[in-house]
Amino acid sequence: MPNRTSDQKPTQKMIADRAGISVGAVSRALANDPKIAEDTRRMVQALATEMGYSPDRAAQRLRTGRTQVINLILPPHEEIFGFGTSLIRGITRGLEGSSFHLVVMPDFDADAAGEDTLRRIVRNRLSDGVLFSRTEPDDARVRFLAEAGFPFVSHGRTELATAHPYVDYDNYGFAYEAARRLIARGARSLSILLPPPNLSFRQHLLHGFMTAVRESGVRHEIFQGADLDSTPEQVRAAVEARYRAPDAPEGLILPGEVSGLAALAAVQDIGLVPDRDVRLVVKQTTGLFDLVRPRVDSIFEDLPEAGVQMAQLLLRRIAGEAPEALQYLQPISAPVASGPDR
Helix, strand or coil: CCCCCCCCCCCHHHHHHHHCCCHHHHHHHHCCCCCCCHHHHHHHHHHHHHHCCCCCHHHHHHHHCCCCEEEEEECCCCCCCCHHHHHHHHHHHHHCCCCCEEEEEECCCHHHHHHHHHHHHHHCCCCCEEEEECCCCCCHHHHHHHHHCCCEEEECCCCCCCCCCEEEECHHHHHHHHHHHHHHCCCCEEEECCCCCCCHHHHHHHHHHHHHHHHHCCEEEECCCCCCCCCHHHHHHHHHHHHHCCCCCCEEEECCHHHHHHHHHHHHHCCCCECCCEEEEEEECCCHHHCCCCCCEEEECCHHHHHHHHHHHHHHHHCCCCHHHCEEEECCECCCCCCCCC
């Protein structure tokens, strides 16, 4: 428990008296001002924690015009296990040492409510910056926030001419690498399950896939009957139907763990042997496929690291850096789950 000598709420003056420095120095140390020596900042922050100090946010807002709040607009992302938890973990790490705290605003009806939520945040100045995901090529949220001059970072890119801050995963690289792995393992025909057409990363996945199959000349198709937003049962049923039909592709790319598990269940339910009758490559984000048998080849997307980058870029945007300097493309990582023959 905090060490208090009375029931009086700790103040910056009380911290200054304990530390033997000025109130102004305490204020700047608590704000992590780099002009204050690092040892002093650590000492002041440790004293603040020990004494149970918390800033008066109303006074801060009056003094600085800032709320010290970051909003994360969080859709369900049901195709990715633990999407919200992973992203929040990373954002929290990225905000460490700053004066900002995170407020999550669930958005379970993104198509209808996402832009309205952002307008309410901007109109009422509920935060100093916004983070959101599932970008579209012509994203109305990005256009609105850019025109309003309101700091934001998106998880995903757009095709808008105006540069904007973003963190994105190299989905082109993922699809290209996944296709090349399948071809190297002997697959003479490939398919890929894609996101819905309204999402930007569909185009990146498609471009990477098509580049690889055109280079190699293998037969290919875009998976039909389900997409990455389909339920697991819909994906399972669509994969089963395709692999009961003639000329089913020998290699299948699944850009998510949920779709990967559904596809694996489907091919085994109809008696096919993974990596003999059909080869799979899955994008995973949790390490779940470490525990899946038979082993499935995978490529990792580091969502916590994406959250760290988003938070840090947003802090820099709030501080006034230009959007053009605040764009980060995450490279593909080594597989977490080992391949079938390892």
